Amino acid sequence: MHSFRTDGEAIVLSPRRRRHSGVTTQKVGLVYIAPPLALFVFGILVPLGYGAYISLWRWDGITQATFVGFDNYLDAVTDPLVLQAFAHSFFLVAFYSAIPICLGLVLTGVIARYPLRFTGTWRVLLFLPQVLSIVVVGVAWQWLLAADGPVNQLLRLVGLGGLTRVWLGDFVWALPAQGAIGAWLMSGLCMVLFLSAAQNIDHELYDAAAVDGAGPVREFFAVTVPSLRRVIVVAAVLTFTVSLNNFGLIWVTTRGGPGGATQVVATLVYERAFVVTQLGSASALALLLGLIVMAISLGITRISRED
Structure with missing residues (x-):
C-alpha cells in the first residue's frame, strides 16, 4: 500500500512498519485508558463484588461468618x-x-x-x-x-x-x-x-x-x-x-x-x-x-x- 507526500512522490510502507505503527497506537491508547479503568475496577467493581459476596453470609464484621446463601x-x-x-x-x-x-x-x-x-x-x-x-x-x-x-x-x-x-x-x-x-x-x-x-x-x-x-x-x-x-x-x-x-x-x-x-x-x-x-x-x-x-x-x- 502506498501513501503520497505533498509533492506527489509515493512512499511505500512495509507491512512490518504498518504493524509496528498499529501496535504503538494501541499501546498509547492503553496508557490513556489505564488510570480511569483502574479506578473503575478497584473503586466500583471490586467493592461491588465484595458486597455481593458478603450478602451471602450472616456476619457482624468481627466474629466468624455463617454462610446463609440467599x-x-x-x-x-x-x-x-x-x-x-x-x-x-x-x-x-x-x-x-x-x-x-x-x-x-x-x-x-x-x-x-x-x-x-x-x-x-x-x-x-x-x-x-x-x-x-x-x-x-x-x-x-x-x-x-x-x-x-x-x-x-x-x-x-x-x-x-x-x-x-x-x-x-x-x-x-x-x-x-x-x-x-x-x-x-x-x-x-x-x-x-x-x-x-x-x-x-x-x-x-x-x-x-x-x-x-x-x-x-x-x-x-x-x-x-x-x-x-x-x-x-x-x-x-x-x-x-x-x-x-x-x-x-x-x-x-x-x-x-x-x-x-x-x-x-x-x-x-x-x-x-x-x-x-x-x-x-x-x-x-x-x-x-x-x-x-x-x-x-x-x-x-x-x-x-x-x-
Missing part, C-alpha cells in the same frame, strides 16, 4: 421494616422528581416564551441549593421547621396557629416535610437544566404555533415539552436516583425518626451495617436498591427512546 435477600423482601422503607423512598420520588420536573417545565415554558431580564442571575439563585452542603441544608431546615421556627411563627402571624407543629417530629407530617425539602432542593437543578436547553428552541416554532391558533397551553405541550424531551429524561433519571439514594438529608434532620416515620432504604442500610452490625443483611439490601435504581433508570431511558 436468605438475606429473602429476608429483605419479606421484612415489614424493609417494605416500609421502600414505600417511604418511593413516596419521596413524587417530591424529589415529579414536582421539580413539572415546576421546572412550567417556569421554563413561561421564560422561553416570554424572556425575563437578568436570566443569569435567576439561574444562579435557582441552582444555589445544589452547591450548598447537605449538612447546611439539613440544619437550616431543622431551624425553619422547629416548634418556634419561622414557619410556625408565620402561621401564627396569619391566624393559622392551629396548624403549627414540630414538622420533622410529627409522625404524620415528618415524611411530607422531608419531601418538601427535597422538592426545594431539586427544583433548582431541573430549572437550570431546562432553561439551558430552552435556549436552543427556535422561536419560529412558537410563531408557527401562534399562527395556527395555539394558545399558551397548547404551545407548551406542542413546542416546549417535545423540544426538551431529552433533557427531561436526564432530569428524571438524576432526580429519581437521588430520591431513592437519599441518605444525608434524612440522617441530618431526623435519622429516620420519629418511630421510623422517615426511614428510607439508604438509612436502613446504614443502620444495619454500622449500628446493629448486620453486614450481610445490609449488603443484600444495598444491592437490591442498586438493582432497582438501575432497572428503573434504564426503563425510563428505553421508554423515552421508543417514544
Whole structure:
C-alpha cells in the first residue's frame, strides 16, 4: 500500500512498519485508558463484588461468618421494616422528581416564551441549593421547621396557629416535610437544566404555533415539552436516583425518626451495617436498591427512546 507526500512522490510502507505503527497506537491508547479503568475496577467493581459476596453470609464484621446463601435477600423482601422503607423512598420520588420536573417545565415554558431580564442571575439563585452542603441544608431546615421556627411563627402571624407543629417530629407530617425539602432542593437543578436547553428552541416554532391558533397551553405541550424531551429524561433519571439514594438529608434532620416515620432504604442500610452490625443483611439490601435504581433508570431511558 502506498501513501503520497505533498509533492506527489509515493512512499511505500512495509507491512512490518504498518504493524509496528498499529501496535504503538494501541499501546498509547492503553496508557490513556489505564488510570480511569483502574479506578473503575478497584473503586466500583471490586467493592461491588465484595458486597455481593458478603450478602451471602450472616456476619457482624468481627466474629466468624455463617454462610446463609440467599436468605438475606429473602429476608429483605419479606421484612415489614424493609417494605416500609421502600414505600417511604418511593413516596419521596413524587417530591424529589415529579414536582421539580413539572415546576421546572412550567417556569421554563413561561421564560422561553416570554424572556425575563437578568436570566443569569435567576439561574444562579435557582441552582444555589445544589452547591450548598447537605449538612447546611439539613440544619437550616431543622431551624425553619422547629416548634418556634419561622414557619410556625408565620402561621401564627396569619391566624393559622392551629396548624403549627414540630414538622420533622410529627409522625404524620415528618415524611411530607422531608419531601418538601427535597422538592426545594431539586427544583433548582431541573430549572437550570431546562432553561439551558430552552435556549436552543427556535422561536419560529412558537410563531408557527401562534399562527395556527395555539394558545399558551397548547404551545407548551406542542413546542416546549417535545423540544426538551431529552433533557427531561436526564432530569428524571438524576432526580429519581437521588430520591431513592437519599441518605444525608434524612440522617441530618431526623435519622429516620420519629418511630421510623422517615426511614428510607439508604438509612436502613446504614443502620444495619454500622449500628446493629448486620453486614450481610445490609449488603443484600444495598444491592437490591442498586438493582432497582438501575432497572428503573434504564426503563425510563428505553421508554423515552421508543417514544
